[in-house]
Amino acid sequence: MSFCEVNFDGLVGPTHNYAGLSFGNVASQTNANKVANPKQAALQGLEKMWQLAQLGLPQGVLAPNARPDLATLRALGFSGSDTQVINHAVKTAPQWLKACYSASSMWAANAATVSPSCDTQDGKLHITPANLTNKLHRAIEAKTTAKILAAVFNHEDYFVHHPPLPQHPVFGDEGAANYTRLADSYGHAGLALFVYGEDVNSAVKPTCFPARQTRQASEAIARSHGLAPAQTLFIQQNPAVIDQGVFHNDVIAIGNENVFLFHEQAFYQQPQVIEQIRAHYQGARPLHLIEVASAAVSIADAVKSYLFNSQLVSLPSGGMAIIAPSECQIVDGVEQYLSALCKASNPINEVIYLDLKQSMQNGGGPACLRLRVVMSDQELAAVNPRCMLDASLYQQLVAWVTRHYRDRLSEADLADPSLLQESQTALDELSQILALGSVYPFQQV
Template sequence: MTLAYEANCDGLVGPTHSYAGLSPGNLASALNAGEASDPRGAVLQGLAKMKRLVDLGLPQFVMPPHERPYVGWLRGLGFGGSDASVVEAAWKSAPSFAAAASSASSMWAANAATVTPSADSTDGRVHFTPANLVSNLHRSIEATQTTRALRALFPDPTQFVVHDPLPAVAHLSDEGAANHVRLCAEHGAPGVNLLVWGKDAFEHWPSADFPARQTEQASAAIARRHGAARPILARQGKAAILGGAFHNDVVCVGTREALLFHETAFEDKAATLESIRRAADGLFDPAFLEISSADLPLADAVKSYLFNSQLLVVPGEDRLVLLAPSETEANPRAHEAAQALAASNGPIGRVEYVDVRQSMANGGGPACLRLRVVLTREQLEAANPAQRLDEGLHAALTVWASHWYRDRLLPADLADPALLLETQGALDELTSILALGSDFYDFQRD
């Protein structure tokens, strides 16, 4: 077995972080629509979470935010003139498109891609498929820049394969690693890849208010193109989706041998767990940690985001650490369930809480903010070193964000021409900090 580590690649919150309510089925997004956000506070919360993992001894990388407002995309819709004129005209005549072009949703890196580590791929390289995110307008415009970002972070073709996204059609709707869990004995050992889908592309889904985003066909295509070993395609529980679990990671999280899930997570729970057992036979013994609706009603699971916690393998500790959002601690039912996990003799040894309230107000917890990538030591060294968080980078990004980011932003402020200049200035400086080159963003190429 090759020694490997689970690195976290967190999305850096962008300067246009706002509560515009753009995501159907996301209850927090809808609840907080129109409220004032704090972009500076949001990015600093995200950086603090990243630094916490570094302090625990875990590899942590930073993924840059996307260019927002995305002027180039708006130009493709027929708006012309200066960048400021494009943004102004779009807000006047096509505000829905202007809002989509201003969304900072790329911060949720769990939706950036699906990843197959080298231990599970046919050719021994790490495979990435950037998510096409066609379910939502504001996220569907992310795929090209996400692909560019992943190729900048993982540039060595002998170690990494960053595929193009799946075709941007509804039949292949792909939401990334938010619907993927890898289980294994050790990170460098062969594993089982659980890919959870919400609907068959050819069936009728009963609710436009709570759509099923991931298609079975997209999950199958990713498993094929990655050559992913021991793939298991399981259907997410319909009741969970209709209850606000728009991604599987709202009701399920796993790492190593442990799979923590709500009882509503899978449409056919017994068949899903049996498939995992069979695939893991001879490799490891899965530890299934189920929390019932009696102990934690689905509404509390969605509100508290207990299952959107990070499960961490911390060096020197025999049991996993559950890094949960502060909302879990504040919810009595969820807090009790989390503490019960730590009090048992199971794989979770302790629970810690982290403040990511700015992200949570838009329906994204600690796990939403990160893309997990299992890397060998050689692969870690092949990643862009300027994007690996340490004391120096954390300090530099803190100064950078404090200089460029506003501490209050209303959705109406997204039309402010000054915000466009602020975001371009911030991102231009960021490309130097992260050694991304002077043409990483479209606006730098004009």
């Protein structure tokens, strides 16, 4: 039985805009109220998917949530027709309207935590959608995201779907953005690294920005997925870097198979963390722990460039490649560091730069846009085939975006009721393209 890693990227939704909703995410807040280009954002995301597919890497597609979220607006007391709900909200509570219009489900690294079958007690692949309880615009995603994941991974012989954790701060869960798996190959039992920002029983926590992942949430997921305690580590983020804009672990560290790339300030009590990882890793291939010094890349430059929010992938031709945002080429020292890294003694031998400006300006790089899923050949064959990218689906989705998406969207445009109809029409067609069934609230069951 052979295994591979599949990237399931989130399609950027038709209402992509810059509302500055994510406190603690420097890019999101810095670019608040700029004019967005949803069409360009979606095409940039599709281009990334297609480039990885052309490298020979299996590539899947995750549909976006429906926006605006009228059910949430109605639950907040806005009533009448859909148009009346939007008109009332924009006049009296525009902050809630912006939250309900957010296209943040595009960042599929936060969609769920996935444990591969080679790590779990029952030998099945386990999926827990993230509750994203820290931010309203993200917390409202969990229900629809769970339906979309169930429509993609739709074979009960292979996939176990868990409900999101309770919507309570103690169990704040931000998904795979805080989860890394190290193994000497994809199909061998791996070491699960759950990185959390806060343990509710500890006083060690950030003071400026919120810690979005709790240890309690990570422990609950590890239990429900049936992970072996000996092969599971719970590691705390450095609170000082959370306060500098490192809101998820994937902004400061990234791992793939037997390589773990991380900043020297990434973790609380980092020397002990490194020793723990070395002691628990099992595998024939040596573990490469690559610590990036602050003298080479500062925290500020790591956040600005999203160096660590790159994708680290194993190439079919051998070795590994970093899929990096083009911002890494313009931030002082980052491109030089990556060039030197590829020449050093480790499996990384190539950097591929991509233009993801629309996503980057909202605070999400290449790694944010994808959910990583390690799968056997049989499991991959059991995935909804309409959600796996090939040349035909790529062309079909490019045409779909071109037909339905606006090329300009400002905060003022959220008051336009026609945007609701445009979004629903587009997503109804998308659900047919991807054979998702009735995953959206506005569709007839």
